[in-house]
Amino acid sequence: MIDLKLIYAILLTLMPVTELRVGLPMAITYAIENEIPIILIFSTVVLLNILIIFFIFYFLDNLHEVFMNVRIYKKLFEAYLKRFQKRVDKFEKKYETSGFLALMLFVAIPLPGTGAWSGCLVSWLLGLERKKSILAIATGIIIAGILVLFGTLGFINLFL
Numbered sequence: 171m172i173d174l175k176l177i178y179a180i181l182l183t184l185m186p187v188t189e190l191r192v193g194l195p196m197a198i199t200y201a202i203e204n205e206i207p208i209i210l211i212f213s214t215v216v217l218l219n220i221l222i223i224f225f226i227f228y229f230l231d232n233l234h235e236v237f238m239n240v241r242i243y244k245k246l247f248e249a250y251l252k253r254f255q256k257r258v259d260k261f262e263k264k265y266e267t268s269g270f271l272a273l274m275l276f277v278a279i280p281l282p283g284t285g286a287w288s289g290c291l292v293s294w295l296l297g298l299e300r301k302k303s304i305l306a307i308a309t310g311i312i313i314a315g316i317l318v319l320f321g322t323l324g325f326i327n328l329f330l
Contacts, residue, residue: 176200183215189285190219190315195322208319216315219286220308226290227300254283254291270306273298277310280317286310 179200183193194215201211237243277289286307293303 173200173204180215180218183219184222186287187282189282189287190215190311191280191282191285191318194315194318195325198319198322208323212315212319216312219311219315223286223290223304223307223311226287227294227304230290230294254288270298270302273303274306274310274313277307278313278317280314280321285314 176197179193179196181193182188182196183190185193194212197211197215198208200206201208234247238247273289273293276284276292277286278284289307289310290303292298293300293307
């Protein structure tokens with residue numbers, strides 16, 4: 171039976187701000203505590219994070235306009251967009267010269283606010299080609315996952 175800790179870690183990996191940067195370390199800790207192969211947990215979390223890309227684009231393409239009629243959503247989205255606009259502008263300057271590599275690197279940086287959700291939003295706001303964006307974002311997720319995995323295992327080994 172799946173433990174509540176693992177469900178919590180999976181939910182965190184799917185959330186916009188926490189994503190795999192928070193969910194993966196929790197899931198890895200759970201795997202170590204329960205003697206579950208780390209590669210299984212790692213693969214699951216990364217795959218879920220990649221699959222969320224399709225949900226995000228579906229939401230932005232089809233449901234965003236409907237939700238803009240809801241006052242609280244509109245206020246929250248506009249406030250987020252206002253804070254996020256500097257990143258979009260910075261990305262747009264890099265994008266002109268380095269293409270989808272910039273999108274991949276943006277998502278690959280394992281910091282809050284630079285994961286799949288932000289990558290999809292940047293791609294959507296700039297009207298980038300969808301297939302290339304999905305590939306760049308998925309590749310960035312894999313890189314970020316590997317970095318977080320190594321960081322988590324290194325941190326855990328400090329205490330063993």
